[in-house]
Amino acid sequence: MPSTAPSFAPRDGFVLHNAQHSLITHGVARRLFCDSADALATQAASVLHGLSQPVPEHPQAPGLLVGGLPFRRDAACHLFQPARQLTQAQAQALLTPGYANTPAQEGLQWQLQAQPSRTAYAQAVARAVQQLHSPSSPDTTLQKVVLARSLLAESNQPIALLPLLQRLRHDASSTTYLLPLPVDANHPPAHLIGASPELLLARHGRQIASHPLAGSVRRHPDASTDAAQVQAMQDSAKEQHEHRLVVEAIADLLAPLCRHLHVPTQPGLHATASMWHLGTRIEGELREPDALDRSSSLALAALLHPTPAVCGTPRDRAYPLIDTLEPVARGFFTGAVGWCDSQGNGAWYVAIRCAQVQGHTARLFAGAGIVADSIPAQEAAETRAKFNAMLHSLDLQPTVAALERDTDL
Numbered sequence: 001m002p003s004t005a006p007s008f009a010p011r012d013g014f015v016l017h018n019a020q021h022s023l024i025t026h027g028v029a030r031r032l033f034c035d036s037a038d039a040l041a042t043q044a045a046s047v048l049h050g051l052s053q054p055v056p057e058h059p060q061a062p063g064l065l066v067g068g069l070p071f072r073r074d075a076a077c078h079l080f081q082p083a084r085q086l087t088q089a090q091a092q093a094l095l096t097p098g099y100a101n102t103p104a105q106e107g108l109q110w111q112l113q114a115q116p117s118r119t120a121y122a123q124a125v126a127r128a129v130q131q132l133h134s135p136s137s138p139d140t141t142l143q144k145v146v147l148a149r150s151l152l153a154e155s156n157q158p159i160a161l162l163p164l165l166q167r168l169r170h171d172a173s174s175t176t177y178l179l180p181l182p183v184d185a186n187h188p189p190a191h192l193i194g195a196s197p198e199l200l201l202a203r204h205g206r207q208i209a210s211h212p213l214a215g216s217v218r219r220h221p222d223a224s225t226d227a228a229q230v231q232a233m234q235d236s237a238k239e240q241h242e243h244r245l246v247v248e249a250i251a252d253l254l255a256p257l258c259r260h261l262h263v264p265t266q267p268g269l270h271a272t273a274s275m276w277h278l279g280t281r282i283e284g285e286l287r288e289p290d291a292l293d294r295s296s297s298l299a300l301a302a303l304l305h306p307t308p309a310v311c312g313t314p315r316d317r318a319y320p321l322i323d324t325l326e327p328v329a330r331g332f333f334t335g336a337v338g339w340c341d342s343q344g345n346g347a348w349y350v351a352i353r354c355a356q357v358q359g360h361t362a363r364l365f366a367g368a369g370i371v372a373d374s375i376p377a378q379e380a381a382e383t384r385a386k387f388n389a390m391l392h393s394l395d396l397q398p399t400v401a402a403l404e405r406d407t408d409l
């Protein structure tokens, strides 16, 4: 590492890093308590107000909060004002693309378990499809639900975070993140670490943007097969429907707060190192940029979260079905991770393509949007492909390939 690299202990760090912007913070000056994303609708301004009170023990604390919203809207948010912020130069030095070839941590031996197994996941998808076909009143008809599964990877040594962060930088299209998670006393520190391709909400002054993704296909090494698969995704009524539900939900929530809102009628393509997605960049201009209670990036992220890209439509039907069909609690997976300053500017990313790392274990998560036309085996394959970003960073692909030949991964 060059001499310009700062001293940075990822254990106490928070990271959001992409090609445009790098935010790396260290330590906690003050926790900002908020019981739920629901409560943020009324409490965002008072949470942000807390930032302007000095913290005598942490004179370098920047005037911003960082943290995460969990998947469940009724669960406690994890927000804090950091003790200090690295300069852009220090942050770049830490996660510069030059480190993209960082070798994986050496000497790790892994045990892997799919929770649920691929077969059990496909069965859950089949049950969701049944629900999507059951008649009910038009307002409460379930149109989409996102179902996730996880891979539990246990290693013979504690998992180091910095090489993982540096390897996640391989994919410059995504935002690398590290979110320290709340843990019970006497438990090792836990972090959510990943590379999100999906912008939930960014705000700068009056300007806001959201870039939802929904509709996915694995990237194929053969160029002509790859192009044919992308074309099939773009031509698929099912993928377009899955996507439109997300764009409509976001546009409906943002429109009343905006003087202008630009919502493209057709999605574009968004590529990560391992996946193709349908994506729509929505841009708007706020009516009242100073109303921090409703229009800070924190309040707006809490308003949109969770979108039908990660939960479903309508949300009130999707949440209980997810509880019934997913055996592992999501925690902060499919939550939001981001920052907000005292003026309300900031950016929040959808917490996907990630793993929850604690001590010797990494729990990888991946989900897929299910609609009435979904085919269970295809959705299982899609979640398998979405694991690839984290599998690569952990250097777990050889272990997975060996296991896949004879187990139900």
Ligand SMILES: C=C(O[C@@H]1C=C(C(=O)O)C=C[C@H]1O)C(=O)O
Pocket: 146, 198, 213, 214, 215, 216, 277, 309, 310, 334, 352, 353, 365, 366, 367, 368, 369, 370, 386
């Ligand atoms: C839920 C995930 O991804 C979400 C679901 C997508 C889909 O169903 O096509 C696409 C992008 C994400 O919004 C995930 O990566 O785990």
